[in-house]
Amino acid sequence: MPDHPATTTKQTNQRTRVALYVTCLVDSLRPEIGFACVKLIEGLGFEVDVPKGQTCCGQPGYNAGHWPQARQVAKVQLRALEGFEYIVVPSGSCAGMIVNHYPKLFADDPVWLPRAEAVAARTRELCQFLVEHKWSPAVSRLSARNVSPRKTWAYHTSCSCRRETRSEEMGAQLLTDAGCIVGHMKNQEVCCGFGGTFAAKFNALSTRMGQNKLEAASQCGADAVTAADLGCLLQLESLDSGAFEFRHIAEVLADQVGSQHPANEDERCS
Amino acid sequence: MTGCTANQFVPQSETALQDSALQQALSHAQTGFVKKRAQAIAMVDDFELLKFKAQAAKRNALSNLGELLEQFEHKVIESGGQVHWAGTTDELNACVVTLCSEANAQRVIKGKSMIGEEAGLNSAMEAAGFELIESDLGEYIIQLAKEPPSHIIAPAIHKTRKQVAALFKQYHALGDRGLEAISDLVNEARSVLREAFLTADVGITGANLLVAENGSIAIVTNEGNGDLSATLPRVHIVVTSIEKVVATMEDASDILEVLARSATGQHMSAYTTFFNGPKRERDVDGPTEFHVVLLDNGRSALLDGPFEPMLNCIKCGACLNHCPVYSNVGGHAYGWVYPGPMGSVLTPLLQGLDAAEPLPNASTFCGRCEEVCPMGIPLPAMLRQLREQQHQRKLEPFTWRMGLSLYSWLSTKPRMFPYCQWLLRVALKMLPKRLWPAGRKPIQAQGNSTFMKQWSQQSDKRSQSGE
Ligand code: SF4
Numbered sequence: 001m002p003d004h005p006a007t008t009t010k011q012t013n014q015r016t017r018v019a020l021y022v023t024c025l026v027d028s029l030r031p032e033i034g035f036a037c038v039k040l041i042e043g044l045g046f047e048v049d050v051p052k053g054q055t056c057c058g059q060p061g062y063n064a065g066h067w068p069q070a071r072q073v074a075k076v077q078l079r080a081l082e083g084f085e086y087i088v089v090p091s092g093s094c095a096g097m098i099v100n101h102y103p104k105l106f107a108d109d110p111v112w113l114p115r116a117e118a119v120a121a122r123t124r125e126l127c128q129f130l131v132e133h134k135w136s137p138a139v140s141r142l143s144a145r146n147v148s149p150r151k152t153w154a155y156h157t158s159c160s161c162r163r164e165t166r167s168e169e170m171g172a173q174l175l176t177d178a179g180c181i182v183g184h185m186k187n188q189e190v191c192c193g194f195g196g197t198f199a200a201k202f203n204a205l206s207t208r209m210g211q212n213k214l215e216a217a218s219q220c221g222a223d224a225v226t227a228a229d230l231g232c233l234l235q236l237e238s239l240d241s242g243a244f245e246f247r248h249i250a251e252v253l254a255d256q257v258g259s260q261h262p263a264n265e266d267e268r269c270s
Numbered sequence: 271m272t273g274c275t276a277n278q279f280v281p282q283s284e285t286a287l288q289d290s291a292l293q294q295a296l297s298h299a300q301t302g303f304v305k306k307r308a309q310a311i312a313m314v315d316d317f318e319l320l321k322f323k324a325q326a327a328k329r330n331a332l333s334n335l336g337e338l339l340e341q342f343e344h345k346v347i348e349s350g351g352q353v354h355w356a357g358t359t360d361e362l363n364a365c366v367v368t369l370c371s372e373a374n375a376q377r378v379i380k381g382k383s384m385i386g387e388e389a390g391l392n393s394a395m396e397a398a399g400f401e402l403i404e405s406d407l408g409e410y411i412i413q414l415a416k417e418p419p420s421h422i423i424a425p426a427i428h429k430t431r432k433q434v435a436a437l438f439k440q441y442h443a444l445g446d447r448g449l450e451a452i453s454d455l456v457n458e459a460r461s462v463l464r465e466a467f468l469t470a471d472v473g474i475t476g477a478n479l480l481v482a483e484n485g486s487i488a489i490v491t492n493e494g495n496g497d498l499s500a501t502l503p504r505v506h507i508v509v510t511s512i513e514k515v516v517a518t519m520e521d522a523s524d525i526l527e528v529l530a531r532s533a534t535g536q537h538m539s540a541y542t543t544f545f546n547g548p549k550r551e552r553d554v555d556g557p558t559e560f561h562v563v564l565l566d567n568g569r570s571a572l573l574d575g576p577f578e579p580m581l582n583c584i585k586c587g588a589c590l591n592h593c594p595v596y597s598n599v600g601g602h603a604y605g606w607v608y609p610g611p612m613g614s615v616l617t618p619l620l621q622g623l624d625a626a627e628p629l630p631n632a633s634t635f636c637g638r639c640e641e642v643c644p645m646g647i648p649l650p651a652m653l654r655q656l657r658e659q660q661h662q663r664k665l666e667p668f669t670w671r672m673g674l675s676l677y678s679w680l681s682t683k684p685r686m687f688p689y690c691q692w693l694l695r696v697a698l699k700m701l702p703k704r705l706w707p708a709g710r711k712p713i714q715a716q717g718n719s720t721f722m723k724q725w726s727q728q729s730d731k732r733s734q735s736g737e
Contacts, residue, residue, distance in 0.1 A: 022721050022722070024681075024691065026721060027691055027720050027721045027722055028691040028692075028694045028695055028715060028720055029694075029695070029698075029713065029715045029716065030715075030716055030717075031716065031717040031719070031720060031721035031724055032716060032717060033721075034721035034725070035721070035724075050721075050722070050725050052684065052722075052726075053684045054684070055680070055681040055682070055683075055684055055687040056677070056681040056687075058678065058681060060674055060677055060678070061674050061675075061677065061678035061681075062654075063635060063654060063657070064657055064661065064666070064670065064674050065654065065655075065656075065657035065658030065659070065660060065661035065662075065666075066658075066661055066674055066675065066678055067658055069675065069678035069679070069682075070678065072678070072682045073678055073681040073682055075682075076681065076682050076684060080684070159634070159635075159636035159637055159638070162637075163636070163637035163638070163640075163641060164637070189638060190594050190636075190638070191594045191634050191636035191638070193594065193634060194634060195633070195634025195635060195636070196634075197631075197670070197674075198631070198632070198633065198634045199707075200707065201280075201628075201631055201632075201670075202280065202283065202631075202632055203707040203708065203709070203710075204280075204283065204284045204287055204708075204709075205283050205284075205287065205595060205598060205599065205632075206634075207707075207709050207710070208287050208598050209594050209595075209598060209634075212598075234713050237711075237713065238710040238711055238712075238713050239709070239710060239711075240711075241711075
């Protein structure tokens with residue numbers, strides 16, 4: 001495992017506290033994505049906090065119709081996420097849950113509804129946050145790394161980024177701004193077939209949907225696939241026979257700002 | 271009622287995925303619908319405004335449903351027709367059979383009607399000894415094939431041209447002929463059906479809209495078969511359902527504005543006809559009897575409940591055409607007359623939650639159906655609500671119920687949750703490959719430990735180094 005740059009509280013002009021809501025999938029399966037997020041957010045000069053109380057946004061239960069339980073789960077997340085200027089989520093799906101569905105869960109609860117709405121208003125899908133704060137590889141004061149040979153990325157606009165957080169174009173923009181070659185994948189508005197429990201309950205169907213997506217990726221000449229949702233990436237990775245590299249958009253962008261982290265420089269200076 | 275095999279969705283969808291002819295038929299037709307709709311919508315200045323007006327017309331109608339239906343009945347009678355109320359599909363079938371018997375009918379020609387499909391009208395008519403011929407080309411094809419429709423506006427979309435040609439050769443004794451082009455098929459069907467139109471005693475059609483202010487019914491088709499079925503025979507029977515009523519002609523036209531664009535990507539369907547009562551003295555053609563049979567079949571019970579938005583559905587089929595599940599498995603996998611997202615909501619509502627357990631779950635919640643639905647029906651939310659009802663009634667599989675409950679419970683325990691995350695990492699490492707779902711390669715956790723663990727270790731290091 002690479003030695004992670006110390007993701008410390010950087011002395012910045014902005015003392016805005018940003019919470020990273022890492023999501024349960026990233027936390028357990030792809031911790032690297034979490035560190036990539038930290039690098040990107042700190043690169044913008046923010047102080048990153050990873051609230052300890054966070055677990056899972058509650059989507060599995062919510063989508064299965066277990067609403068009272070989903071409310072309990074949501075309350076735990078809300079408690080952990082209150083009080084931050086921003087909550088950044090490297091997943092359109094989990095961000096969408098907090099932004100669009102928490103307020104619905106508490107629609108009849110005069111105490112929790114305002115709390116849910118307050119957190120919802122401060123929550124951003126990662127790409128949204130980066131675009132909102134004008135991220136580019138240059139803001140990290142390090143020139144873009146020359147990655148060679150250069151890959152062609154198929155950017156899968158996850159359905160949640162498209163229809164929950166409406167940030168699908170931001171992801172494409174960020175990749176291009178960061179100097180990545182992005183292939184034009186057809187049928188971008190079509191689902192990859194993940195859908196949480198759907199993939200397990202309807203494996204054959206989910207498999208076909210994923211294969212269609214991989215075919216679109218290979219048709220656009222890509223050798224790597226990226227997305228802002230780890231669920232989609234894992235779905236596609238599990239169906240790929242080794243043709244593609246799969247990386248979360250946070251990792252792809254973080255890579256473009258070089259291996260050196262500004263925080264490391266600060267440490268050396270001190 | 272047509273048998274419902276929605277509970278067999280999983281095996282049915284798996285069969286569909288392996289059916290290469292079906293896959294071929296689906297891929298052609300599907301992309302056509304999607305492209306045409308997009309073009310049709312790009313051509314109007316403000317499709318959102320059209321949607322808004324159509325939805326307002328419907329909302330108004332549903333909030334005055336009882337009154338409007340009474341007004342509609344009154345106007346139909348005034349124009350010389352009759353209205354019959356059918357609470358259930360059996361009542362509808364019995365009513366139509368009686369009307370046909372009273373008319374001394376032998377031959378019945380039928381236009382496309384989803385209500386007819388919902389009621390299983392064809393088999394009821396055949397059982398009662400009538401000869402019934404479908405006049406819509408797609409319906410005619412599946413009547414020959416003895417299959418149910420697989421799409422609400424394109425019933426034979428699952429058939430390739432080759433398959434249709436083979437069916438025609440089997441059923442039409444017309445000797446050796448080439449049936450390669452679509453036009454050959456259409457012409458042959460037309461000549462066979464012409465005979466039926468001229469000799470039928472009764473014409474049965476569906477209706478897209480019922481207009482309360484004047485008792486008119488609107489039929490939208492692209493082949494004109496609906497018009498012929500309605501005007502040539504002596505008796506015209508309209509089988510339709512209560513939620514199709516709107517207050518005024520203007521409301522009807524607001525809905526028609528979005529219907530064809532959403533359905534086939536046309537500005538207007540080739541034939542949009544309003545029928546009003548039987549033939550009058552100075553009319554050149556038309557039936558001598560005009561009947562409207564209004565089906566409820568559980569619809570009025572949806573009013574004022576969480577599923578009321580479903581009554582806004584104008585059966586345009588856009589949600590089917592844009593659904594990634596429907597486009598991969600086609601309509602038959604859904605096991606009843608209404609497939610795709612609208613079917614996954616309607617089938618459990620009309621057939622019972624336990625008769626269609628998989629359907630509300632067979633969605634990734636990608637949200638594309640809601641995006642394209644001209645009537646603004648929140649289909650994913652409806653599906654989620656159905657899942658909630660399944661959960662309440664303990665209809666979900668036990669292992670899922672328990673597994674998800676356990677996960678939710680753990681998610682409320684921030685201290686315990688990290689162990690569960692750690693366990694997941696270990697489990698993935700230990701899980702033998704054969705336990706992975708077929709056709710998938712195992713996913714492994716990366717890194718030494720969870721993000722939260724690594725993060726807190728780093729934070730500790732940092733605080734020790736005195737930062
Ligand atoms: S639910 Fe909406 S998109 Fe689907 S058929 Fe009905 S009106 Fe059309």
